[in-house]
Amino acid sequence: MNGLIQDLRYALRQLRKNLGFTAVAVLTLALGIGANTAIFSLVNTLMLRMLPVREPEQLVELLHRYPGEPHLNGFSPQAYQLMRDHNHVFSGLIAAAYQPFHVRGEGLEPQTLQGGYVDRNFFPVLGMQPAIGRLIGPEDDRTGDPSAVAVVSWSYWKSRFNLDPAMLGKQIIVEDMLVTIVGVAPRKFSGLQVESRQDVWLPLAMQPTVVRSGLGWGSLWLVGRLKPGVSINQAQAETAVLYESTLEEQAKATNNPFIRKMKLEMEPAGAGLSQLREEWAKPLLLLLAVVGLLLLIACTNLASMLLARGATREHEMALRLSLGAGHFRLARQVLTESLLLSAVGSLLGVYVAYFGAGVLAKIIVAERRPGPPLEFHVRADMHVLLFTAAITLLTILLSGLVPALRAMRTAPASSLRQAGGTSETRPRRLFGKTLVVAQVALSVVLLSAAGLFVRHLLNLRHLDLGFHPDHVLLVTLDPEGSGYNDEHLSLAYQDLLQHLEAIPGVRSATICAPSPISGAGANRGVTVEGYEAKPGEIRNVMESWVAPKYFATVGTPLLMGRDFSFGDKGGPRVAIINQTMARYYFGSRDPIGRHVTFDGDGQPYQIVGVAGDAKYMEMREATWRTIYLNTFQEPSVDSRFALRTGVDPEAVAPDVRRVVRDMLKTVSVKSITTLTDQVNASIVPERLMATLSLWFGVLGALLAAIGLYGLLTYTVARRINEIGIRMALGATQSNATWMVIRDALGMVCIGSAVGAPIAFWSERFAASLVPELQIRSAVPIASGTVAMIAIALLAAYVPARRAARVDPMVALRYE
Amino acid sequence: MTETGQALIQIEDLTKVFYTDEVETHALSGVHLAIRKGEYVAMSGPSGCGKSTLLSIIGLLDTPTGGRYQLNSQPVENLGFAERSRIRNQEIGFIFQSFNLIGDLTVYENVELPLTYRQKMPAVERKKRVMEALERVGMAHRVRHYPSQLSGGQQQRVAVARALGGKPSILLADEPTGNLDSRNGEAVMELLQNLHREGATICMVTHDPRFAKHAEREVHLFDGKVVAEEELKKLMADVHA
Structure with a gap:
């Protein structure tokens, strides 16, 4: 324990001593970890976080689909009743009709709340207990004689009634109907939808009374709880037969035989119902892959920086060995520094992620879509914390392990003979170059992906829409x-x-x-x-x-x-x-x-x-x-x-x-927007993908450039004597410059050669997720490679100039 | 004193002053020196007398503070960096005390290195010259070896081959035996003597009188000035007294 504290203290001192290095390393990691955590938070919210209900993994969402069209959750009351009453696969089938309510009451400011009608099974099947009072049950949901009652959310109870239990029995006006609040839903429950918070629930049987019209053909969202031992496929097979029998009646009634082509599908609903999931799942997974690559570049970058620094400390390590330190102790010392950097980086990364995820969530819900506005709250939970911890551990291992292993191989005698200097061995230089080559390769993949998504966006922007969206104002009135x-x-x-x-x-x-x-x-x-x-x-x-x-x-x-x-x-x-x-x-x-x-x-x-x-x-x-x-x-x-x-x-x-x-x-003006904004809002996923992948691509390339710059600067510093010899033998300044540039170009070319096939494969992978992506062109890969070469040349400029300015006299005096 | 017209190196009233902070160090103070073609000159003197500084100026690695320096009858004291590089590459061959071979390059590549800085020299010509130079120093059988795989004596022979490969007007050797044991030191001196017999012009810096005797002329430096041998002995005796 004492040794660990000593290591920690020494690591802190080292990091404080090299503030420039520490700042770059921490910032690099913060961006890598932050970007990953932010995107993962969205993935978690949209796809992984389970509903706060009993055994959510048993819940399934019922969907129907016309061939070739997206699936929908929207069923007729008749279909619901038939499937609810005649199935053998669900322990309960629940229905809800979502709709915004105008709510007012004594002491309550009128406001529009998201809410819905829920059937009598809704709360019991979800296995929920009220925070106070009771929830809607069979006694409320009687056709023809429903109770005029409402259940409100915990957050509504808190914001409007300051958690006062006396609000039970209070009457509020929903639309134009007087209803009595009989209970509050559990604190964590805000409906089944991921990106919308419900605050008021009324019995489904009240719907005709409240809006004075019956439920439409596709107005009910259905969710079932599978009986133990029943698989989703079994449930789908049985329920589909029941559903198709309702379609037959529907087709005859509407004289529309096409209705018969509709198919019933089921999907797990434990993570909630989402309007965004289908559209965003694949782009988010792609983004996760992109930021994963970014993190790899960051780790490689840090590893090369630590290695370069380790080389300058070889004499110190040899001295420690000669004073009796074990090899493992040296490795632990190096790992402690890496751990400290990663820990600070991940703390800062969580901060970056907090803001990043919030901004991304706002962009996602800004996408235009019919219906009420969406809310998308990204919160850190155990999944996110575990994910962050895992990637932090990964960064420690990736960035710290190689320098630690190198420290373990320090040979005291030869290192001490260097008398404070260090030898630049061929394998070490090769390893440093390999790290840069890896960064370049990954950057080429990132830049190519950015090129692919930007190109896709440009294609959409230049698409012939058949109308001219510019200079058109759209105004919606509310009569x-x-x-x-x-x-x-x-x-x-x-x-x-x-x-x-x-x-x-x-x-x-x-x-x-x-x-x-x-x-x-x-x-x-x-x-x-x-x-x-x-x-x-x-x-x-x-x-x-x-x-x-x-x-x-x-x-x-x-x-x-x-x-x-x-x-x-x-x-x-x-x-x-x-x-x-x-x-x-x-x-x-x-x-x-x-x-x-x-x-x-x-x-x-x-x-x-x-x-x-x-x-x-x-x-x-x-x-x-x-x-x-x-x-x-x-x-x-x-x-x-x-x-x-x-x-x-x-x-x-x-x-x-x-x-x-x-x-x-x-008549009031409900909304005003422009047709251009409406068109832009329809391609939010494409815009987000293009923008983020471009940012991450540039960031990755910059990190690779920093890595290259660091390596070349380090190499020039270590090769001053060699450059001096070369100059003594007649090399000109341009020869020395070219030597460094050639080194950089060599690494970039090899990195590009490695990265290009990976980029080629990655494009195909991306296209398998987003079929609209056009991958026939080699332009994204070529432009990614050219961009990387240009950035590398910029990175090589300063070290190359430094090499050109080497004074052979001074360099040879080092001997 | 040699005739000016035949001198390969002609130095007159050469001075070199180093400035560090507020200290002014006169490394060379009015040096006159001429080296004829084919001559083998040894420069000796106590440590800090300015012999290495003079060699660096002769080798165009450094520039004088004052005076004149002609190489092959051309004034070279005020040349720019590129021109000095070109002359160094074509007219001067360096042999350093610590060999200064590049560890990542093979014996062949080390010897070839100065030739690669010459424009328009075909690869075939380069190869011919490299092999010739290596054969002259008896290292042709080690072309694929790296410097770390050679003994000190062998490394210095490769360094000599590198200096010879470019067929320079003069070989400048700075304590060529300084890092070698006596046996290997003798071998290298013998090699230089052979090269001289074959017509090479050599200027060697050494502090070892045994090796200085190999040269046909000795130049003694003391406090940045060329002095006669007798005068040097007197000055040295004064210092010791």
Whole structure:
């Protein structure tokens, strides 16, 4: 113990003595460990952290999927009841419908809370006990006679009632309904969703009473608890049969045979339900690989720095040996220094991770998506702490082991004969070079990955969207509770459009629902005049409800026919289709004047125009068959406006608010954004991947450059005598410069040659996770290599100049 | 005194002053020296008399503070770094006390090294010269060895071969036997004598009178000045007294 304290004290003294070295080493490790911990925290939150419920590993999420489309958790009440009552695989099946609630009450400020309706099984199946009071149970969830009760979250109880138990029995108004708070959920429970915190739960049976409409076809989220011994595959096989029987009824009722193609799937739900998981899991795993490489570079860097320092301390080690220290004692001394550096580095790294993860979480939830805003709280838990401890241990081993082993091999006699100097043996120099080569190779992989992701982002940015997102302002109004009926709102909006166009800087105004690349969409099956659908053919087309001047406003060309007009209102129903739809149904024939009829709708729409193809929900998707309908011909007009401006679109936002306030006094502006921001928000994963991989790539390359710089500086210092000899024999300054540059280039070229195949393989690995990545080009690897060579030359510049300035007289005097 | 026209090295009133902090050290004070082609000169004198400094200036490793220095009738005292490098490479061969072979290079590569700094010398020519030089010193059979695999005497012979490879105008040897035992020291002196017989011009610094006798002329230095042998003896006696 005494020896350890001595080692620690000595290590501290050494680190304090070499503050520059210590600062670089600690910063290097902090960045490496911090980046890894930050990304792992996100992975942990999104994928690993278990719900605070009883035996979460037994929970499964029920999903359904159309072939070729993403899966969804959204079932009809009928499907839920059938599967709940007739399955043999679940010990319980629970349903919830999530929705924001407007909550007010005596002494409570009105606010919108995330919450949901939960069925009677919800809390019992999750195995939860209330913090106080009781939870929703069978006695509350009676169809036709539900209890008007609510359970609130612990955080809501704390923030609004200051943990006062007397709040039990208090009445609050949810939407417009008076309900009684009967209990508080356990402290750690805030719903099943990872990125959204629920604060209020009502019995599912209350839903028709509260919103005065029934639950929609896909409004219920289902989660089951597997019976002991039942596998997820067994459960899926049995439940799928039950689900398919409900689809049959659905297909007949809606005259949509395509519904029969839907398949039931199940996924483990112990880590909670997540809207982000599917989209972010793979990018985050890729990022974890990227920061893992960064950490490896950091460790290699530190190892080479420690080795170089160890070489200058060889005489000291030999002296210690000659004074009776054992080899293990010397190794322990070196490892103690490495441990101290890693410990300080990881402490600082946790600090970096705390901020980094918070920023990343904000960026992730900033991605546009329909529905309520998401919250994504990244907290350190046992997983994160273990992970950080593990990577810290790894850094200690990777960076400290080799210098420790070298210390163990110190030969006292020969080292002491150096009389304070050190010998630069061939194996040692080779080992130092190997470390730099490894750093260069890893950096080439990182830079190539950065090149790949940046290129992918640029491809997306240069994608032909079919519309021009710049200079378009998107404004969403909220007519809810404004007192306008559909007819009045339609007339008011016509008026509003004219006034919006009169705002200076506005070129045109329209309505569009959904706006392009909003992530939302709608589709229906159609029958097209003159087209015979084949059995099993996908008959659905995408729908957009737009106002006149939509195409001019968003910049989609109208190829044939005419635009919508306000005069269409009250007349025969008209539609404009996109080029893909025209080509699909009519080939080379003229579609103008033909009719399209939606499933379940008797009245046809006459095609009056053909518009150019444009991306609909997502940038990455193929072009859908799309039909545009005049919103003013529909029973209710939509409230999403778009304005093309000749100036910065955000500059007209205050005027838009003023005009809306002046014209529609009771209608509020719900949100204002630009189409450019909406498009950018749709590629958050790509932007984040490109930005982070570029940063990490540059950081890795810088670390490699520092390593190279350190090695070359050290080498030049050790080879001063040799350089002096060379100069005495006629070498010029440029010969000496070239000697160092050649050394650097040699290491970089070998590193690049090693890194390029790894980068090639890594690109394929990345593409297997993100299929949209285009890996046909060698540009990312080539540019990564060129960047690394350029950085290496910069790193070699100073040592090369130092070599060129060696005075042979001074150098030879060292002899 | 030799005729100026035939002198390979012509030094007049050469001075060298070292400045450290506020101390001014006069290493050489008005040295006059001429070395003819084919001559074998030994420079001797007590430690600190300036003989190594003079050798460094002759070898263009250092520059004088004052005076004139002509090599092959060309003034060289004010040349730039690159030109001095070129002349060092082509006209001067160095033999150091501690051999100064590069540990990472083989015997062959060490001897080849100065030739690689000469532009446009074909590899075939380089190889021919390296082998010739190594054969002259009897080390041709050790071309693939590294310096650490050779004895001190062998290393110095390789260093001599390196100096000879470039066919220089003059060989400058700074205490060439200083790191060798007497047997190996004698062998190296014999080698230098043979080279002289074959026409080489040699300037050797030594403090050992036994080895100085191998040269055909001795130059004595004392306190940075060239002195006659008798005068040196008197000065030395004064110092000891």
